[in-house]
Amino acid sequence: MKLLTESQITQVFERFRLNNPEPKTELIAPNPYCLLVSVVLSAQATDKSVNVACAPLYEKVRTPEQMLELGEEKLISYIKSIGLYRAKARHVMGLSKRLVQDFNSTLPSTREELESLPGVGRKTANVILNVVFKQPTMPVDTHLLRICPKIGLAEGNNPLQVEKSLLERIPSRYMEHAHHWLILHGRYVCTARNPKCEECIISDLCAHNF
Known part of the structure; x- marks a missing residue:
């Protein structure tokens, strides 16, 4: 699978940022x-x-x-x-x-x-x-494991490989929110069945389309 360039990855996350500047976890918890x-x-x-x-x-x-x-x-x-x-x-x-x-x-x-x-x-x-602690970590769930290699953001066949690849390739300024953007993208746009490519704000960059 083709990997996106550094410039393309920056474009991906800049679009995510402009579309949703402060993404949050969808889990509701008081503390x-x-x-x-x-x-x-x-x-x-x-x-x-x-x-x-x-x-x-x-x-x-x-x-x-x-x-x-x-x-x-x-x-x-x-x-x-x-x-x-x-x-x-x-x-x-x-x-x-x-x-x-x-x-x-x-x-x-x-x-x-x-x-x-x-x-x-x-x-x-x-x-x-x-x-909680605003550290630049990358929790890789089933959504990230599925979509990140597909998009061309990372390489790897298991969560740890994909995590390390994303940490190496995503610019540090996007790291606080990067995993939320990716989870939401996998959950609502780049779905496993019938992905909504026509609604995708990064479809022109996605390696899966080339």
Whole structure:
């Protein structure tokens, strides 16, 4: 697959920036701790399904202490509509316990510490580092893994390869918002089935069209 040039990549992200200057995560959470919970719950689930399940949960639970007080079975009653809910409930209770015991109930700001929490892998850690701590990370989900090589923004066949390629190729000034632009593009425009190329603001640059 053809890779875009440095100039073309700049054009891609400048168009994304002009179209949506301040993109946000679509997960709805009242604070960083709740965002971490939502990201863990969103694995193999849609943001919308997580938001629906968590809206009543976050009316009662906003801290790791409150989550531990709620308990695993009660948590399950809120998140049963989400896939893999039993394993995810165990992860949420485990990470909440670790946050209280080892991190003074606040989110750590390093990848190593975040990945030491139950249920937190590289992608989840990258989301928290980017959204909460404004670090230039690149969480690669199924959307980015699918569209970035297709567009010509990155090369690679797995999330880590695509992540490293994007970090090398995207200009630093776009990195704070880059993964949000790409996720939204994959979710709503460059869809897996019937991509909306006629609506795409980067269709003339996309390597898939050449």
